[in-house]
Amino acid sequence: MTTATDETNPDGRGFLPGLALDFVIFGFHDQELKILILEYKNTDLFALPGGFVREKEDLESAARRVLAQRTGLTDIYLEQFHTFGSLQRYDPAPLAQIMQAKGHAAQPDHWLLRRFITVGYYALVDFTRAVPQPDAMADRCAWYELNQLPSLMLDHENIVAKALETLRETLDRKLIGFNLLEEAFTMHTLQRLYETVLGEPLNRSSFQRRMLSLGILQRLEKTYTGKAHKAPYLYRFIQPD
Template sequence: MIFYLWKNKIYIHPMELKDLRSISIWKKEKLELNISVDCVLLTVRDKKLKVLLNMPFPEVGYFLPGGFIMTDEDADAAAIRILHQRTGLDHIYLKQFRAFSDPGRFSYPTLFRNIGWEKHLMEELHTLSERMISIGYFALVNAELIQPTGGDFQESTTWGDIEHLPELNFDHELIITEAVDALRRELYFRPVLYNLLPEKFTMPELQNLYEIILGKPLDRGSFQRKMLRWDVFERLEERRSGVAHKRPFLYRFNKEKYTTALQKGIHFAI
């Protein structure tokens, strides 16, 4: 729409007045959409990076845990709620990494047809928006501390290997790929995998976690020097027992020091 200024007043160009007649239609047809969050919950199991997947309907395969943003919450609150519902965990590092807004990424008719609901819900289909925008979050979780609970449909859950994912719905494989890339970038600058660490661990065990998530080997000497330079890993006067070679020292992650370092703007980098 074209506006112009005349004698300190703003006017709509006459050729654009016809657009005003379509505002109500534009609001109805162009702005009706749904906004949801999809949570990529990652862990390390059996020396593999894995992701939590749901199967609410056996007919259509796997989905990421997700849900709508309620009218009384923002996107972060929705992601925290969904994480708690699916894992029972609170106070987990949760990172928003991207919005997924391709107009063709989601289709209610296709979903209902695949699960056999189309005939029963044809009358309701016209009231549902065909547009679904999803905000992606990732979190690293300790699989040993959670009991996956499914969601509103009490769906079955599984940990899927990111290198050998089962068939996923909509663009959820893309969301997982983007989440893993975002996690790896984040890991180069922050030790965000502390949720996966036991109370006590060795530097080789920490390095092994990094290598699994990054998908590549790291130089042992260089890795240890960089980790210790951050001053968030405390060496204990204990050594790991039951190992074949020289018993390595045990360490503990100091979350308080880490939080203080972040507040001071200390830059973490591998």
């Protein structure tokens, strides 16, 4: 849950107290929606990537800084979707276990073991361009399919559910700004993306008619050559002026 070695200082110098960031980072690959997860060895704990806000840093700047550190990308879609502040989410035990496994003293008054309110962001990235990197406390940062996520610490499963709910509500309206697909894609790939986000199958003909009626797709002259007959057209999004 940290983004730099100085975050393990007992007093948290340089960071805003009590405020954290958590990220649901979506990627789309092999017709499946995936989420980036941090793994902590010797603890059996898993968590969403997260970080903290520096004292002289805008909230949005902090979010983009942490996101770039975890993915190696800067030009991606990022949106704040919810603030999580329930008293029930506070539990210092998992983070104390992680700190001890990494050789850090987990004193009860350590700033990382205090209560935090977290601002949730979701990001949509090009899976092929992302280079996942763990933070200072994690041992691995890896993609997991949405329907095969490990059990996540604290309330991170609730954060994933809320991010997915938000994504479903805005899928049509904000799809152009997403970075989940390659520049050129087939209608089948686009439909599969919708199905994985929505969690249900869609009628092929109805889906194609609806997508074409939105006026956001441009059909390309070049067609996909993976099949000998009736090769499907490739499409790309029409970028807004």
